[in-house]
Amino acid sequence: xxxxxxxxxxxxxxxxxxxxxxxxxxxxxxxxxxxxxxxxxxxxxxxxxxxxxxxxxxxxxxxxxxxxxxxxxxxxxxxxxxxxxxxxxxxxxxxxxxxxxxxxxxxxxxxxxxxxxxxxxxxxxxxxxxxxxxxxxxxxxxxxxxxxxxxxxxxxxxxxxxxxxxxxxxxxxxxxxxxxxxxxxxxxxxxxxxxxxxxxxxxxxxxxxxxxxxxxxxxxxxxxxxxxxxxxxxxxxxxxxxxxxxxxxxxxxxxxxxxxxxxxxxxxxxxxxxxxxxxxxxxxxxxxxxxxxxxxxxxxxxxxxxxxxx
Numbered sequence: 001x002x003x004x005x006x007x008x009x010x011x012x013x014x015x016x017x018x019x020x021x022x023x024x025x026x027x028x029x030x031x032x033x034x035x036x037x038x039x040x041x042x043x044x045x046x047x048x049x050x051x052x053x054x055x056x057x058x059x060x061x062x063x064x065x066x067x068x069x070x071x072x073x074x075x076x077x078x079x080x081x082x083x084x085x086x087x088x089x090x091x092x093x094x095x096x097x098x099x100x101x102x103x104x105x106x107x108x109x110x111x112x113x114x115x116x117x118x119x120x121x122x123x124x125x126x127x128x129x130x131x132x133x134x135x136x137x138x139x140x141x142x143x144x145x146x147x148x149x150x151x152x153x154x155x156x157x158x159x160x161x162x163x164x165x166x167x168x169x170x171x172x173x174x175x176x177x178x179x180x181x182x183x184x185x186x187x188x189x190x191x192x193x194x195x196x197x198x199x200x201x202x203x204x205x206x207x208x209x210x211x212x213x214x215x216x217x218x219x220x221x222x223x224x225x226x227x228x229x230x231x232x233x234x235x236x237x238x239x240x241x242x243x244x245x246x247x248x249x250x251x252x253x254x255x256x257x258x259x260x261x262x263x264x265x266x267x268x269x270x271x272x273x274x275x276x277x278x279x280x281x282x283x284x285x286x287x288x289x290x291x292x293x294x295x296x297x298x299x300x301x302x303x304x305x306x307x308x309x310x
Contacts, residue, residue: 003203004130004183006216010265011126015178017118019103021094023047027106028077028084029091031068036119039067039181040076045113048082050075051137057081063142067120067185069134078111120182126261129248133198138189202246207232211243215255219262220282223255260296263289267301268308274301 020043031038040049042064048057049066052073057080060066068074075084094103122131190200202208211228214221228251229239243251259281266277278289278301293301 003209003212003216004186007128007130008122008179008183010261011122011128013120013122013179013182015118015120015176015182017116017178019091020114020116021103021105023078023113023115024104024106025078025109025111026082027090028075028082029087030075030084031073031087033073034071035124036071036121037067037069037182038071038074038119039065039117039178041065041116041181043114043116045111047113047115048077048080049139050077050080054137058139061142065138065140065181065185067138067140067182068136069120069131069138070136072136074137076115078106078109078113118178120178126264127257128261129199129254132248133200134186135189138185140185140188199247202243205246207234207239208243208246211239211251212247215251215258219259220280222282223252225251256292257296259283260293263293263301264297264304267305274305277301 022044040060042060042062044062046062047060049060050057051066051068052075057077058066060076066074077084090105094105096104186200190204203212211232214228214231215223225236225240229236232239234242240250243254247254249257263277263281266272266280267274272280274290275286278284278286281289283289283292290301293299293304297304299307
């Protein structure tokens, strides 16, 4: 099983596309910090991205993608230094687009940029090292040819929706495509990372990645440091130190936390009895499972299930 997909499914990643629209110069919008992970795809023309405190503005061209995993504030504009207004104010004044179907915003200039904008959300009550180590802004250039196919598909689907041409269910399809975009962007982002530590790098490491795969693919197994180190072709001490440095916590703590997140998922989304859940996530004793669950998540399995059913 792909580790990133497993994590994002457990954390209930959901993607939503707001619009596919044209922006006519002059224009500039400020997206405030928030709880959602915003994303933007340029489907035509150019614009400039000012990621607050992340350096000078970046020119975005057709096919480029920008994602803000932690919902940091940022601005989009037709040229560097252009004045901006809050996005909600700009988007409250749509106008007919003279050059394309769908919505249009901004001024009356001839320079036009088309954007797909939306957000990702995930269960923030499920802490995981993945999101702790992501960059404030993930930026993917269209020059990476591996991205071309899904960027094109996303653009075409968004265009059909904004034009009212989508078949029933098309909007749900593009939302699922947005979720796939997040995973693809993470994979592309790994190759551009200079830092050699962090969870994304750990997943790709031939030693630590092997241990992570074992934990995720057989969560019920009673893993030991010796087993994991042997599978990673490392000594216990070297494996433990490298895992802690790259992932941010020792291997057995990571495994315990991951088991509790999977147990939480089963408690909320299924009717599986708690005793069976405890065995599924690697605990033969329901008492030991409940104790570990309370220690790591701050509540009992039964209380978690009752709260979810209310």
